[in-house]
Amino acid sequence: MTVDGAVHPLLAFDAASVFRLLPPAGAVQALRDAVVAGASESDAPRTMLPEPDGAGTLAVMPAVDARWLGIKVLSIRAATTSQRDAIVGTYLVVDPATGALHATIDGTALTALRTSAVSALALTRLAAPTASRVLVIGTGTQARAHLHTLMGLGRFSEFTVVGRDRRKAEALAEEFPDGSVQVGELEPAIRQADVIACCTSARTPLFDGALVSSGAAIAAMGTYQLTHRELDDTIISRASIYVETLETALTEAGDIHQAIDSGVLRPDELRTLAQLFAPGEQIDFTRPRVFKSCGMSWEDLAVAAEILRRHEQGEHAES
The missing domain is CATH 3.40.50.720 (NAD(P)-binding Rossmann-like Domain)
Structure with a gap:
């Protein structure tokens, strides 16, 4: 992705990357830190829209922290079929300094973990x-x-x-x-x-x-x-x-x-x-x-931000 003439690589984390970078204890600690910092006391409103076939719901969940803008987009279905999971989606992380999309994260994995x-x-x-x-x-x-x-x-x-x-x-x-x-x-x-x-x-x-x-x-x-x-x-x-x-x-x-x-x-x-x-x-x-x-939306961003931090510092689940 190009911003102001500079090339910024778009990071993409699939489900395997999510779980490799962030072990459960790390996700719990990231959420605890966010709660102590006051993140849990307010949240941006989510948007819920019925899907065209009436079988599911489109959920859009935005959040902001001191570093990132985050938006989760999910398709949610009450009953699974052989073709798809009950929750399928993507998490988008935007850098407010540039306005550019910085990373995408598998939304199903992120939701399960957070x-x-x-x-x-x-x-x-x-x-x-x-x-x-x-x-x-x-x-x-x-x-x-x-x-x-x-x-x-x-x-x-x-x-x-x-x-x-x-x-x-x-x-x-x-x-x-x-x-x-x-x-x-x-x-x-x-x-x-x-x-x-x-x-x-x-x-x-x-x-x-x-x-x-x-x-x-x-x-x-x-x-x-x-x-x-x-x-x-x-x-x-x-x-x-x-x-x-x-x-x-x-x-x-x-x-x-x-x-x-x-x-x-x-x-x-x-x-x-x-x-x-x-x-x-x-x-x-x-x-x-x-x-x-x-x-809540702040939970997704707290976990997403920790995934990005660990990626940038070269950490992984075994560390």
Whole structure:
């Protein structure tokens, strides 16, 4: 690309490059740094448009930080087909100094990494110090990403996956070496879990919240529509609830919106990601803890910027 007569090479990072450059722990740290710096307290509005065939949604998510301009463009479909993934897209990084496109990043890989890393970030605070057993509900891209990322923390020792289709759950578990991921049944797995990651597109709650241990922490990320939810009123009423921001939770999170409508939750009971990492925040480990995320534009840019930094400094996942 030529700007003011000078040639600036356009960088392109495919999915393999994303995961090679940035290991899960690095993505979690990049997000933590952004939260501490105040990035999570505001976000640019996203644009959501129906696709021509009515089967999907076009999402456009812009963000700005001290160095870069970022825009994510995604095609999102509720149900996957053999031809494509549920989320397909591209992330564009623009250099504001030149106005030129600086880099493109595989949007599917970036979304998988940043979403699982946001869940993991919250769980670094919300999981009990003695937590060891992780349950992932779902069998798709985000379930896979959450398994990789939570394993990458080096903190948990037992991993179980549960899905509506047991064959898909078994296929996912087989991707991980040495039987490190087991396939379970939903009810006993819920009862035994110290950490639960909900990674589905469910419209109705996945499980009875009464089954959840009082010591458990839950990260629910699978829905971002007011008509959808993964968690029931029972677990919402029992738990301390953390969200990315109040605005995002109240306008996009069906788990939160519907619980408020039913009277089991008040908006003033919600705590934010910024508060979770603020000095002096006290976490009540005698009751369940829930982190509900919907995905925000600042998260994409924080992870994209770290990918660029590592590329420029010659770092990679093994370093």
